[in-house]
Amino acid sequence: MPNYDPQHFGFSTRAIHAGQEPDPLTGAVTVPLYQTSTYAQEGIGQHKGFEYARTQNPTRFAWEASMANLEQGCAGFAFGSGMAAIDAVMRLLSSGDHVICAEDMYGGTFRLFDKVLKRYGIEFSVVDMTNHDAVKSAIQPGKTTMIYTESPTNPMMKLTDITALASIAHDAHSLLIVDNTFASPYAQKPITLGADIVLHSATKYLGGHSDLVSGIVVAKEEHIADQLRFIQNAAGAVPGPMECWLCLRSIKTLSVRMKQHEENAKAIAAFCSQHPAIQATHYPGLPTHPQHVLAKQQMTGFGGMISIELGSLEKAKAFTTSVKLFTLAESLGGVESLVCHPVSMTHGSIPKEQRERLGITEGLVRLSVGIEDKEDLMTDIANALDAIS
Numbered sequence: 001m002p003n004y005d006p007q008h009f010g011f012s013t014r015a016i017h018a019g020q021e022p023d024p025l026t027g028a029v030t031v032p033l034y035q036t037s038t039y040a041q042e043g044i045g046q047h048k049g050f051e052y053a054r055t056q057n058p059t060r061f062a063w064e065a066s067m068a069n070l071e072q073g074c075a076g077f078a079f080g081s082g083m084a085a086i087d088a089v090m091r092l093l094s095s096g097d098h099v100i101c102a103e104d105m106y107g108g109t110f111r112l113f114d115k116v117l118k119r120y121g122i123e124f125s126v127v128d129m130t131n132h133d134a135v136k137s138a139i140q141p142g143k144t145t146m147i148y149t150e151s152p153t154n155p156m157m158k159l160t161d162i163t164a165l166a167s168i169a170h171d172a173h174s175l176l177i178v179d180n181t182f183a184s185p186y187a188q189k190p191i192t193l194g195a196d197i198v199l200h201s202a203t204k205y206l207g208g209h210s211d212l213v214s215g216i217v218v219a220k221e222e223h224i225a226d227q228l229r230f231i232q233n234a235a236g237a238v239p240g241p242m243e244c245w246l247c248l249r250s251i252k253t254l255s256v257r258m259k260q261h262e263e264n265a266k267a268i269a270a271f272c273s274q275h276p277a278i279q280a281t282h283y284p285g286l287p288t289h290p291q292h293v294l295a296k297q298q299m300t301g302f303g304g305m306i307s308i309e310l311g312s313l314e315k316a317k318a319f320t321t322s323v324k325l326f327t328l329a330e331s332l333g334g335v336e337s338l339v340c341h342p343v344s345m346t347h348g349s350i351p352k353e354q355r356e357r358l359g360i361t362e363g364l365v366r367l368s369v370g371i372e373d374k375e376d377l378m379t380d381i382a383n384a385l386d387a388i389s
């Protein structure tokens with residue numbers, strides 16, 4: 001079996017082969033779907049390492065090994081959704097712990113922290129992660145055990161300097177957790193920048209076809225992996241084998257999909273940034289993005305997510321129904337282009353003052369640029385902008 005160390009093979013090669021060797025029993029080139037809940041034992045205590053499928057499933061193990069390799073961590077843990085993955089990571093905490101989290105997180109993550117985890121005696125400080133002094137002054141020595149961030153953020157496409165935050169976190173004996181959903185490991189590998197745990201909603205770019213809900217966590221070091229393995233089995237929010245099998249199918253094309261998402265998004269962002277009906281275009285690949293230099297340093301791609309400011313609720317509403325190729329829907333990262341209105345859809349649970357401070361206005365529209373022909377997507381946007389102005 002070749003050594004799929006990143007020193008030996010590139011990302012695309014590893015996405016196809018790491019964790020996905022031909023099946024030793026039959027030679028099947030595709031990892032089999034082990035749709036089973038339990039395993040026959042030869043005698044009491046005599047088994048092949050597989051007892052019960054919440055604890056062990058070969059299809060899930062293959063998917064976890066694949067992601068551990070791509071994110072360059074020591075082990076991966078799959079969950080039934082991105083939120084279940086985040087919830088499992090938060091179970092590393094104890095009552096009385098303090099967490100510093102980004103002010104512009106995914107709305108569902110904010111809701112989990114604010115409405116569920118606070119009740120268990122976990123404290124949160126919500127800060128602007130680009131303001132390193134604010135992060136440092138939020139630290140409560142001995143109590144702050146975790147810094148939690150996303151980069152790029154949803155929907156303003158702000159970046160977190162992962163290397164800088166990792167050093168702030170480690171100076172305070174805290175863990176740095178990065179939600180890498182928007183970039184995917186193709187475009188960013190937080191563990192190589194110093195993060196301790198990276199997690200994803202696999203529902204998005206990893207799954208990539210808008211046909212599954214799943215989540216994955218990768219740990220950098222073994223002692224954290226041991227705790228996550230225990231939590232995954234003890235709390236039990238595992239995905240079914242079918243989701244793992246679909247994720248394995250999808251991960252093989254992650255590179256080609258991400259290349260096309262990015263090529264299309266770059267062209268669309270350039271077009272939008274020149275269009276008179278659009279007041280602002282947020283995309284880290286644009287030279288005008290305030291953190292474009294950081295994006296080039298810490299990312300190996302810019303992804304396929306763009307937000308545009310149309311100026312008013314009326315225009316945003318009209319735009320979302322005038323586009324024909326962009327489907328109005330929640331979610332992102334699939335091969336088909338989607339449009340969404342964060343204020344009324346994904347970010348409904350963020351308090352109004354916080355939303356406005358972040359620039360998540362009623363006129364803001366988010367595009368998940370798919371892998372259709374970019375000329376068709378640009379014509380569609382141009383026609384919709386004509387129709388609303």
Ligand SMILES: *Cc1c(COP(=O)(O)O)cnc(C)c1O
Pocket residue numbers: 081082083084106108109150154179181182200201202203204213214215
């Ligand atoms: C969608 C999303 C989540 C939640 O994932 P689910 O699979 O929907 O549970 C978490 N973080 C980010 C950045 C997301 O986009």
